Amino acid sequence: MKKEVIVVKKLTKYYKRKVKKEDSFWKHLIKRDYEVVKALKEIDLSISEGEIVGYVGLNGAGKSTTIKLLTGILHPDSGSIEVFGMNPFKHRQRIVARIGVMFGQRSHLLWDLPLIHSLDLLKKIYNIPDNIYQESIELAKKYLGIGDLLKIPVRTMSLGQRIRGEFTAIMLHQPEILFLDEPTIGLDVITKNEIKKLLHYLNEEKGCTIFLTTHDLRDIEKICKRVVVLDEGRIILDDQVNNLLNKVESQFLSVTFADMRVPESLLQFEGIEVLSKDKNVARIKYDRKYYTIESLLKKLMTNYNIEGFYLEQPDLEEIILNLYKSRRNKVVV
């Protein structure tokens, strides 16, 4: 069994936040009060070496707070955290040497200087051996195309170029865990794809464990094997992405009939709902309690002359959206 690199038990974090008192107009101006924000409520989480975990939640769910606690930036109010068996708040220096952290808005780079200066400086700060440093730069050139960016001042880079630089900076020492807070926000599809390939390389070839947050569930599907969903400070789902996709009860299929129109008798089939008809094409929702895709196609082909079909893949976004809806019993948009 793989060893656990992150173990979190009953982790709770409160923030105290100033609010204006509402007693009277004048008190508005002069008096302040505090409210307590329960950002994380007794969460349990363990992550094994080599996992790629997507950490998902609506705005304010507590994702960044979790990363700040796991990387020793914040101290928990109660519960325990172990990263490599150590308390990250007490042993921050030792842990920092073995992890890479990326927060969307914060930069590891010197704004006015060419990228290579920041990388050289980080090499000195973290005492990165020459061979590791060179290998990392080569990897960043290969996967992120940073060759042309090394001599450019960071201040003049586009968002995508800067994020390539940030990725290079956090992987220079070849960390054992990467914590990435919304690493793909605002990036185009090509840059996202490069990052996905780099992350898979680091995971598969270097055994790097990856913990990332994102609002883009397509990123999770492409990059992560496991997804953990946080809602209002509590973990409401923790499963392998494949398991979730396989558990979906309804699947969607578009069928093209050889005849010029969709047969009326299709509506009589149990376990099938015809969602739309357009000439000889029907979009069908079928219940997986009744059919596998094979049994459904067999039934359709026995009864009709089928010209073609297209199976729509279940989508993680819909699964998670339904989960939020069922928790709140109202539509979440």
Ligand SMILES: Nc1ncnc2c1ncn2[C@@H]1O[C@H](COP(=O)(O)OP(=O)(O)OP(=O)(O)O)[C@@H](O)[C@H]1O
């Ligand atoms: N420094 C702070 N002081 C007070 N409250 C805070 C502070 N930081 C975060 N919070 C509150 O804690 C809760 C969790 O915030 P957090 O930033 O962890 O959420 P998030 O899931 O990362 O959100 P987003 O997706 O919007 O980045 C929110 O209600 C937020 O307002």
